[in-house]
Amino acid sequence: MKAGCSIVEKPEGGGGYQFPDWAYKTESSPGSRQIQLWHFILELLQKEEFRHVIAWQQGEYGEFVIKDPDEVARLWGRRKCKPQMNYDKLSRALRYYYNKRILHKTKGKRFTYKFNFNKLVMPNYPFINIRSSGKIQTLLVGNEFRIEKNF
């Protein structure tokens, strides 16, 4: 039994929405509800209330800046039930994305990373829609839509 830290976070009464359930599943762990780090990053990025914590870099397509690394780590740790999470550990996980071609580092810019939308994210995750402004929306196309994971 897991106590204290719920596995799935509920959308608070207000109006924020989460990725649909199927977005949390992967081929390797069909039953898993564990959100992946880059899904979580995208989730924070699309919400206005986290603009002071993490935000898109205007002008650069898919590039984002972590303005408050400690806070992002804290939020991630809360979601994953890992109270000891910190930016050092979180950033290690982000670094693993380099080889998977999900992310890469924007060299010279502090706390700045860039999604490889064109190459990987868009083809495999059609529910992600990048608008001209650089903002991202999730599109719920239908529950039959499966993620085709092929990193």
Added chain:
DNA sequence: TGCGGAATCT
């Protein structure tokens, strides 16, 4: 600050 190896966990 940022990197990536290594061991370990779920």
Added chain:
DNA sequence: AGATTCCGCA
């Protein structure tokens, strides 16, 4: 697999 933890190196 996808992190998490720890760490030496630059």
